[in-house]
Amino acid sequence: MYKSFLIKYAEIGVKGKNRYLFEDRLCDQIRYALTRCEGTFEVTKSQGRIYVNSLSDFDYEETIENLKTVFGVTGICPVVHVEDEGFEKLCQDVIDYIDKVYPDKNFTFKVEARRARKNYPKNSMEINCDIGEVLLDAFPEMKVDVHRPDVMLRIEVREKIYIYSTVIPGPGGLPVGTNGKGMLLLSGGIDSPVAGYMIAKRGVRIDAVYFSAPPYTSERATQKVIDLARTISKYSGPISLHIINFTEIQLYIYDQCPHDELTIIMRRYMMRIAEEIAKKSGCLGLITGESIGQVASQTMQSLMATNDVCTMPVYRPLIGFDKQEIVEVSEKIDTYETSIQPYEDCCTIFVAKHPVTKPNLNVIRIHERNLDEKIDELVKTALDTDEVVEIVYR
Amino acid sequence: MMEVYLDNSATTKCLPEVASLMTHIMCEDYGNPSSMHKKGVESEKYVRYAKEVIAKCMKVQEKEILFTSGGTESDNIALIGGAYANYRAGRHIITTRIEHPAVLQTCAYLEEQGFAVTYLPVDANGVIRLADLEKAMTKNTILVSIMHTNNEVGAVQPIEQAGALIKRMNPNTLFHVDAVQGFGKFRIYPKRMHIDLLSVSAHKIHGPKGIGFLYINERAKVRPIIFGGGQQRGMRSGTENVPGIAGMAKAVEEIFADFDAKIQYLYGIKERFVKGVSAIDGIRINGPSGQDGAPHVVSVSIQGIRSEVMLHALEDKGIYVSAGSACSSNKPSVSATLKAIGVEKQYLDSTLRFSFSLYTTEAEIDYTVKCMSELIPMLRHYTRK
Numbered sequence: 001m002y003k004s005f006l007i008k009y010a011e012i013g014v015k016g017k018n019r020y021l022f023e024d025r026l027c028d029q030i031r032y033a034l035t036r037c038e039g040t041f042e043v044t045k046s047q048g049r050i051y052v053n054s055l056s057d058f059d060y061e062e063t064i065e066n067l068k069t070v071f072g073v074t075g076i077c078p079v080v081h082v083e084d085e086g087f088e089k090l091c092q093d094v095i096d097y098i099d100k101v102y103p104d105k106n107f108t109f110k111v112e113a114r115r116a117r118k119n120y121p122k123n124s125m126e127i128n129c130d131i132g133e134v135l136l137d138a139f140p141e142m143k144v145d146v147h148r149p150d151v152m153l154r155i156e157v158r159e160k161i162y163i164y165s166t167v168i169p170g171p172g173g174l175p176v177g178t179n180g181k182g183m184l185l186l187s188g189g190i191d192s193p194v195a196g197y198m199i200a201k202r203g204v205r206i207d208a209v210y211f212s213a214p215p216y217t218s219e220r221a222t223q224k225v226i227d228l229a230r231t232i233s234k235y236s237g238p239i240s241l242h243i244i245n246f247t248e249i250q251l252y253i254y255d256q257c258p259h260d261e262l263t264i265i266m267r268r269y270m271m272r273i274a275e276e277i278a279k280k281s282g283c284l285g286l287i288t289g290e291s292i293g294q295v296a297s298q299t300m301q302s303l304m305a306t307n308d309v310c311t312m313p314v315y316r317p318l319i320g321f322d323k324q325e326i327v328e329v330s331e332k333i334d335t336y337e338t339s340i341q342p343y344e345d346c347c348t349i350f351v352a353k354h355p356v357t358k359p360n361l362n363v364i365r366i367h368e369r370n371l372d373e374k375i376d377e378l379v380k381t382a383l384d385t386d387e388v389v390e391i392v393y394r
Numbered sequence: 395m396m397e398v399y400l401d402n403s404a405t406t407k408c409l410p411e412v413a414s415l416m417t418h419i420m421c422e423d424y425g426n427p428s429s430m431h432k433k434g435v436e437s438e439k440y441v442r443y444a445k446e447v448i449a450k451c452m453k454v455q456e457k458e459i460l461f462t463s464g465g466t467e468s469d470n471i472a473l474i475g476g477a478y479a480n481y482r483a484g485r486h487i488i489t490t491r492i493e494h495p496a497v498l499q500t501c502a503y504l505e506e507q508g509f510a511v512t513y514l515p516v517d518a519n520g521v522i523r524l525a526d527l528e529k530a531m532t533k534n535t536i537l538v539s540i541m542h543t544n545n546e547v548g549a550v551q552p553i554e555q556a557g558a559l560i561k562r563m564n565p566n567t568l569f570h571v572d573a574v575q576g577f578g579k580f581r582i583y584p585k586r587m588h589i590d591l592l593s594v595s596a597h598k599i600h601g602p603k604g605i606g607f608l609y610i611n612e613r614a615k616v617r618p619i620i621f622g623g624g625q626q627r628g629m630r631s632g633t634e635n636v637p638g639i640a641g642m643a644k645a646v647e648e649i650f651a652d653f654d655a656k657i658q659y660l661y662g663i664k665e666r667f668v669k670g671v672s673a674i675d676g677i678r679i680n681g682p683s684g685q686d687g688a689p690h691v692v693s694v695s696i697q698g699i700r701s702e703v704m705l706h707a708l709e710d711k712g713i714y715v716s717a718g719s720a721c722s723s724n725k726p727s728v729s730a731t732l733k734a735i736g737v738e739k740q741y742l743d744s745t746l747r748f749s750f751s752l753y754t755t756e757a758e759i760d761y762t763v764k765c766m767s768e769l770i771p772m773l774r775h776y777t778r779k
Contacts, residue, residue: 215706254776344702350778 191289520549547681557588
C-alpha cells in the first residue's frame with residue numbers, strides 16, 4: 001500500500017546557510033543505505049522535506065530496517081499516494097486508509113492538511129474540517145483532539161495526494177560525513193563498539209585500530225573485532241580497520257616495568273600508536289569506550305595517565321554511562337551478542353591481580369624510562385606491520 | 395615453514411582418490427538413487443557397493459548399515475530411536491562420564507523426556523570398571539551406550555567384555571557403541587562384541603564430512619527420528635548423500651588395506667612423540683600413553699601455560715593441535731573427560747590434544763617436539779602475576 005517514505009530530520013532543520021550541505025549528505029547516506037535493499041528508489045529533496053519514492057516493488061520491512069541505520073533521520077513516515085479524482089474520492093481513500101492502518105478505532109485524532117498545489121479547490125483549513133467530519137461519520141468511536149491527538153493524520157496535496165499518519169523513529173544524530181573522521185580504539189568488548197556508534201552518530205566517519213597479541217590472543221578474537229566493525233559500519237559507513245601486532249611491545253613492558261603498572265603503560269603505548277595511525281589517516285581525534293571508574297585503568301588518575309601521551313583530543317562518549325546503560329545501547333545496535341563471545345583480548349592476558357588504581361603520573365613516567373630506545377623500534381615495527389582490513393556493510 | 399597437522403581427531407585430510415570419485419559422482423553420475431531410470435540405477439550402485447564394503451569390514455549384513463550425516467546423527471538415532479522403541483520395557487539408560495557431547499547432550503534430552511540415566515565413572519586412565527557397569531544394570535535398563543575410544547585422551551574401553559556382561563544380565567538391553575574415534579584404528583566386529591548399534595563418521599578416516607553410518611543389528615528395535623519419503627527402508631528419510639556414501643566407502647577400503655602395518659606405524663609415531671615430550675620439564679600425559687590406548691591420540695598437560703596460548707604459539711610454528719576436544723573447544727568450559735579421569739585443577743586449563751594420522755611423519759614429530767621444548771620455557775616466563 002505504501003509507495004514512499006517521508007524522512008524527518010529534526011536537528012538539521014535548525015542549521016543556517018549551510019543547511020543544504022547537511023541535507024545533501026543525508027540524501028547521499030539514505031541512497032547508500034538503500035543500495036542494500038531490493039528495488040529501485042529515488043531520493044528527492046523539496047521544500048524542506050526529503051522523500052524516498054519507490055520506483056519498483058520493494059520489501060517494506062527491509063527498507064524500514066535500512067532507513068533506520070541512517071544518522072540524521074529522526075522519523076520515517078510511510079506514505080500512501082492517491083490520484084486526485086475529486087474530493088469525494090479523497091474522503092473515501094482516507095476512510096480506507098484509517099480502516100486499514102488502525103483496526104481499533106478508539107483513539108483521538110487531528111487532520112493536518114498542506115496544500116502545496118494552490119489550485120486545489122479547497123484550502124487546507126477546509127480540508128481539515130471536511131475530512132474530520134467524514135471520519136467522525138464513518139467511525140463514531142474516533143474523537144477529535146486538536147491539542148494532543150493520538151494520531152496526527154496528514155494530507156499533502158501535490159501532483160498526487162499523500163496520506164500519512166505513522167512515524168517510525170529513526171536513530172537521530174547527524175548524517176555521517178558532515179563532521180570529519182575519528183580513530184576508534186576497538187577491542188572485542190562491549191564498550192568500544194558503542195563508543196564508535198555514538199561518535200558516528202554525530203556525523204563523524206570512523207576508522208578503527210585493534211591491538212592483537214598472538215599467540216596470547218587468537219585469530220578468532222581478531223575475527224570477532226572484524227565482525228564488530230562490520231556491525232558498526234552498518235551505521236557509520238565504510239571503516240578501515242588497522243590491526244596492530246602488540247605482542248613484542250607488551251612482553252617488553254612486562255620485562256622492564258613493575259607488574260602492577262603494566263596495564264597503564266601498555267595503554268599509554270596503545271594511545272601513542274593509535275595517534276600515529278590517526279594522523280596518517282587524516283583523523284581529528286581518538287575515540288575510546290572508557291567510562292569513569294569501570295575498571296582499574298579507567299579511574300580518573302588512570303585516565304589522566306593514559307591521556308598524558310595524546311596530543312589529539314580523545315573522545316570518550318561513554319564517560320558518564322553505567323555498564324547497564326552501555327549494554328542497552330549495544331543490544332539496540334546489535335553488537336552485544338558478538339561482544340560477549342569469550343575470546344581473550346590483549347588487555348587482560350597479563351593483567352596483574354592487583355593493578356594500580358591511582359597511578360602517579362610522575363612515577364609512571366620514570367618507570368617508562370626503563371624502556372629506552374628499544375621500545376621506539378618495537379613501536380616502529382608495529383606501525384610498519386600494520387594490517388588494514390577494509391570493512392563495508394553490504 | 396613446515397606445516398604439521400596434528401588435529402586428526404578433529405578431522406582428517408580427505409584422500410585425493412576419495413575427492414575425485416566424489417567429483418565424478420556429483421558432476422556425471424548425479425542421479426537420485428530412488429529414480430526409476432538409468433541415472434537412478436547407476437547412482438544406486440554406488441550405495442549398494444558402499445554397503446557391501448562397510449558390511450564386510452565389520453562382518454555384518456548389508457541391510458544392517460544405515461547411512462547418516464555423521465557421528466552426531468548416528469548417536470542421536472541410536473539413543474533417541476533406541477530409547478523410544480523400547481520404553482515399554484523400561485526407562486533406564488547407562489552411559490559414561492567421558493562420552494562425546496553427541497551422546498551426553500542426547501542423554502540430557504532423554505532425561506528431560508522422563509528417562510533415567512546413570513553415568514559410569516572412569517579410572518585414572520579413562521577406562522570404566524566392569525563392576526560399576528554390573529552394579530548399574532537393572533531390569534529396567536533398556537540401553538547402554540559406551541564409547542569405543544575416547545576423543546580427548548584416547549582411552550579404549552573393554553567393549554567386548556562389557557557387551558558380554560550386558561547380554562548376560564539382560565539379553566534385551568541394547569548396546570550402543572560410539573566408535574567415531576575407534577573405527578579404522580581397531581578391528582571392530584559387532585557380532586562378536588555383542589554390539590547392537592555402532593556409530594561411525596567418515597571424516598575421521600580421511601573421508602568426506604557430512605556422512606557417516608549407524609550399524610543397527612537386525613534384531614535391535616529402533617524407531618526412526620527423521621520422517622519423509624521413506625528412503626533407507628523408512629529408517630532415515632531423505633535422498634541418500636551418494637557422493638558422500640561412495641567417498642566414505644572408498645576411505646574405508648583404503649584404511650583396511652594392509653591394516654595391521656598401518657596401525658603399527660601409528661603406534662610408532664605415538665611412541666616417538668610421547669618419548670620426545672616426556673623429556674620436557676613440567677609435562678604430564680593424561681590417559682594411556684602406550685599400546686593400551688588409541689594409536690592416534692595423546693593428551694598432554696603443560697604446567698603453567700594456558701592451552702590457548704600454547705595452541706597459538708604452536709600455530710605460529712605451523713603446528714595445528716587442539717585444546718581438549720575440538721568439538722567442545724569453542725566454548726571454554728572445562729573438559730568433562732579430563733575432570734572424570736582426575737586431572738588436577740592446575741592442569742585442566744593447560745591441556746592440549748595431539749592426534750596423528752597415517753600421513754604424519756617422524757620428521758614432523760621431531761619438529762613438533764623441538765618447537766615445544768623451545769617454546770615452553772619462553773611462555774612460562776610470561777604469566778599473570
